[in-house]
Amino acid sequence: MTAVAVAPAERPAPREQYPIALAAVLVTVAMLFTAFTSALVIRRTGADWVRIPLPPMVWANTVVLILSSLALERARAAAKGDATSRIADWLGVTAALGVLFLVGQLVAWRQLVGQGILLRTGPHPAFFYMLSAVHGAHVLGGLGALGWTGRRARAGAYGAAQHDGLTHTAVYWHFVGVVWLWLLAVLSTL
Amino acid sequence: MSATAEHAQPGFWRHYVFSTDHKMIGKQYILTAVVMALFATTWSVLLRLHLAWPQAQWPLLGKLFPGLFQDGVLLPERYLSLVTMHGTVMIFFVISISLVSGFGNFVIPLQIGARDMAYPFLNMLSYWTIVPACLIMLASFFAPEGAAGSGWTAYPPLSALPDAAPGSGLGQTLWLFAMALFIASFTMGGLNFVTTILNLRTRGMSMFRMPLTVWTMFIASILGILAFPALTAAAIMLLLDRLGSTSFFLPSGLVMGGTVLPHQGGTPLLFQHLFWFLGHPEVYVLVLPAIGIAFDVVAAHGRRPVFGYRTSVWALVVVAVLSMIVWGHHMFVSGMSPYVGEYFSIATVSITGPFAVLALNLVASLWRAEIRLTSAMMFALAIVAAVGIGGVGGIFLATATSDQYLHNSYFVVGHFHLMIAVVTFFAIFAGIYHWFPKMFGRRMNETLGKAHFWLTVPTTIAGFVTMHFLGMAGEQRHLYDPSAYKFLEPVQWLNVLISILLFIPGAAQFLFLWNFFHSMVAGERVGPNPWQATTLEWTTESPAPHLNWGAELPVAYRGPYDYRLNGAPDGYEPQAAAPSAAALVTS
Numbered sequence: 001m002t003a004v005a006v007a008p009a010e011r012p013a014p015r016e017q018y019p020i021a022l023a024a025v026l027v028t029v030a031m032l033f034t035a036f037t038s039a040l041v042i043r044r045t046g047a048d049w050v051r052i053p054l055p056p057m058v059w060a061n062t063v064v065l066i067l068s069s070l071a072l073e074r075a076r077a078a079a080k081g082d083a084t085s086r087i088a089d090w091l092g093v094t095a096a097l098g099v100l101f102l103v104g105q106l107v108a109w110r111q112l113v114g115q116g117i118l119l120r121t122g123p124h125p126a127f128f129y130m131l132s133a134v135h136g137a138h139v140l141g142g143l144g145a146l147g148w149t150g151r152r153a154r155a156g157a158y159g160a161a162q163h164d165g166l167t168h169t170a171v172y173w174h175f176v177g178v179v180w181l182w183l184l185a186v187l188s189t190l
Numbered sequence: 191m192s193a194t195a196e197h198a199q200p201g202f203w204r205h206y207v208f209s210t211d212h213k214m215i216g217k218q219y220i221l222t223a224v225v226m227a228l229f230a231t232t233w234s235v236l237l238r239l240h241l242a243w244p245q246a247q248w249p250l251l252g253k254l255f256p257g258l259f260q261d262g263v264l265l266p267e268r269y270l271s272l273v274t275m276h277g278t279v280m281i282f283f284v285i286s287i288s289l290v291s292g293f294g295n296f297v298i299p300l301q302i303g304a305r306d307m308a309y310p311f312l313n314m315l316s317y318w319t320i321v322p323a324c325l326i327m328l329a330s331f332f333a334p335e336g337a338a339g340s341g342w343t344a345y346p347p348l349s350a351l352p353d354a355a356p357g358s359g360l361g362q363t364l365w366l367f368a369m370a371l372f373i374a375s376f377t378m379g380g381l382n383f384v385t386t387i388l389n390l391r392t393r394g395m396s397m398f399r400m401p402l403t404v405w406t407m408f409i410a411s412i413l414g415i416l417a418f419p420a421l422t423a424a425a426i427m428l429l430l431d432r433l434g435s436t437s438f439f440l441p442s443g444l445v446m447g448g449t450v451l452p453h454q455g456g457t458p459l460l461f462q463h464l465f466w467f468l469g470h471p472e473v474y475v476l477v478l479p480a481i482g483i484a485f486d487v488v489a490a491h492g493r494r495p496v497f498g499y500r501t502s503v504w505a506l507v508v509v510a511v512l513s514m515i516v517w518g519h520h521m522f523v524s525g526m527s528p529y530v531g532e533y534f535s536i537a538t539v540s541i542t543g544p545f546a547v548l549a550l551n552l553v554a555s556l557w558r559a560e561i562r563l564t565s566a567m568m569f570a571l572a573i574v575a576a577v578g579i580g581g582v583g584g585i586f587l588a589t590a591t592s593d594q595y596l597h598n599s600y601f602v603v604g605h606f607h608l609m610i611a612v613v614t615f616f617a618i619f620a621g622i623y624h625w626f627p628k629m630f631g632r633r634m635n636e637t638l639g640k641a642h643f644w645l646t647v648p649t650t651i652a653g654f655v656t657m658h659f660l661g662m663a664g665e666q667r668h669l670y671d672p673s674a675y676k677f678l679e680p681v682q683w684l685n686v687l688i689s690i691l692l693f694i695p696g697a698a699q700f701l702f703l704w705n706f707f708h709s710m711v712a713g714e715r716v717g718p719n720p721w722q723a724t725t726l727e728w729t730t731e732s733p734a735p736h737l738n739w740g741a742e743l744p745v746a747y748r749g750p751y752d753y754r755l756n757g758a759p760d761g762y763e764p765q766a767a768a769p770s771a772a773a774l775v776t777s
């Protein structure tokens with residue numbers, strides 16, 4: 001078996017390529033939810049569009065998601081302050097709040113079902129169920145990224161000098177949070 | 191530069207099957223596309239046989255395809271399934287995955303001087319997502335009531351109601367799942383292409399030193415990233431309409447089997463907008479790489495610098511931007527404000543400006559060229575011809591007033607086949623003849639290549655041009671039996687002519703396949719640069735080795751097309767050739 005020697009300076013530079021890939025992912029996700037939003041804007045012109053009151057649980061869930069972003073910022077602050085032992089702790093808090101958000105969304109669904117409002121009840125609840133599910137799938141992806149980042153943090157990969165991976169995960173997580181705020185604004189006003 | 195890190199060559203499974211090497215993944219995509227093309231071409235032969243001789247019986251075909259034929263005649267519902275599957279498979283599972291995923295993977299790192307893609311594992315994942323997508327799409331034929339039959343555009347309500355037609359059941363659901371996997375794969379690939387091109391270019395390889403093939407792959411990837419999410423959204427809503435009894439796309443008052451359906455308030459037009467927001471840019475996702483390949487091949491085999499390199503790049507950018515805002519021209523007859531239609535007409539026709547720049551730059555690149563009429567060059571020249579002929583038809587379809595008559599006729603079928611089938615297939619052939627030596631270290635047989643050209647190009651163009659006349663005479667696309675209409679009787683001979691014209695290139699592809707596979711093992715061996723080309727891929731061995739180059743990566747000292755330089759040895763200067771001391775002093 002032959003081997004190729006590669007000069008280290010030539011090898012891919014992840015520090016530079018991850019932001020590009022992350023930007024591409026964010027653009028893709030943004031375009032997806034833009035398409036859903038424009039579909040909602042068109043569909044709401046139908047005579048059968050009746051906006052249902054969103055279950056109260058979604059507001060509590062929103063607070064949980066915002067808190068999770070704040071926890072993630074605490075993890076970044078710990079990294080910047082070289083308090084490496086606290087990075088993984090705050091990442092754990094972030095992930096726990098993320099899981100709590102998803103469980104809360106399921107509770108919100110149950111509240112709606114309890115009121116007899118199902119997917120097929122009308123276009124507005126259909127959009128609510130669909131958008132919260134698609135958003136939840138992106139939160140699940142974020143939880144995967146948090147798990148990976150947490151493992152790296154426990155291995156001591158992040159500190160004041162280098163915490164790019166943590167920042168990239170934070171950018172995605174905050175972005176998913178902003179998407180939820182956007183969806184909430186659309187679903188509660190249109 | 192000291193070499194400290196060593197990358198071992200992978201074993202059999204990691205080399206040939208679960209490879210993370212961009213070159214192997216590129217070849218895997220191309221071979222997968224070949225297999226899918228065999229299916230899709232067979233279906234088109236069945237379609238053309240039926241259209242030319244709608245009353246004829248084909249007992250042998252009935253035995254070969256018992257689910258499709260009854261008493262030797264193609265069943266109407268199976269006809270629609272074949273139309274749907276032919277279009278879907280050709281666009282997404284043949285042209286997209288060979289031209290963009292296949293050539294993009296093989297060529298991009300080699301032309302920008304990179305060892306591999308930015309994310310090799312993601313690259314492998316992207317390919318192995320396409321494989322189940324292909325299998326699920328083909329499995330649509332094994333659905334109890336037949337494969338999807340709502341056209342490659344999957345318009346609701348036909349695609350949204352499982353009981354609407356035989357192909358609307360499980361076959362349509364499988365179609366949707368296969369497309370979801372395709373979109374996931376294509377998005378992963380696009381993300382990898384963009385990151386690789388922006389981040390892994392070798393020293394000296396500025397953006398304006400990149401070959402035009404790389405530019406077109408870059409722009410096509412960005413278009414894919416921007417446009418495909420709209421189809422993802424549409425597919426999710428369609429699935430919910432099908433399986434969750436929602437009414438995103440289903441209007442009130444639909445009656446099926448004498449029963450009024452409970453759906454209300456939905457609008458099929460919404461699906462059309464979302465679909466075409468992807469659908470039109472998708473045309474350019476396919477056509478732009480074809481133009482890029484044409485530029486590279488014309489320059490290398492014409493021994494002349496590309497005319498107007500920078501204007502071509504900017505024309506590509508303008509075409510891409512315009513392609514995102516013209517989708518409504520597919521919906522002139524669907525119900526649209528005349529003012530909106532006027533906007534879409536003007537925006538669409540304005541694409542002819544930058545596109546004319548590209549076509550004229552290609553033609554001007556031939557001015558005083560020392561043309562070597564290789565198979566690759568002949569197919570590249572055919573791309574120019576097909577773009578010109580196909581583009582003319584587009585002007586009539588872009589104009590709302592003429593489109594009112596031509597819409598959904600064979601004029602449209604002829605036009606889009608010329609643009610996204612003929613142009614792209616010619617580019618695939620040009621690309622394979624051109625890069626085959628770099629893929630396999632051997633050259634394809636030129637005599638067979640030229641026979642392939644002469645049997646393919648004139649007949650294909652003639653066949654699809656003739657379809658325009660059929661459309662002008664009023665023949666609708668998706669029409670199962672043209673003989674059912676008296677007014678079409680005088681033009682039925684055109685259907686016969688088209689079928690005969692298109693069977694010839696269909697058969698000629700076996701010549702190409704034989705040449706391809708035979709040359710892999712028995713073609714004439716070649717050195718690193720058999721075409722005396724300038725771009726970086728020709729500085730490494732043929733076939734390109736693991737990690738593409740030895741210890742040192744090449745450096746780009748100049749633009750990609752330095753041909754016909756009097757002072758240079760052999761009249762051309764490779765991108766990687768360091769300037770001589772004398773040249774530096776002069777400059």
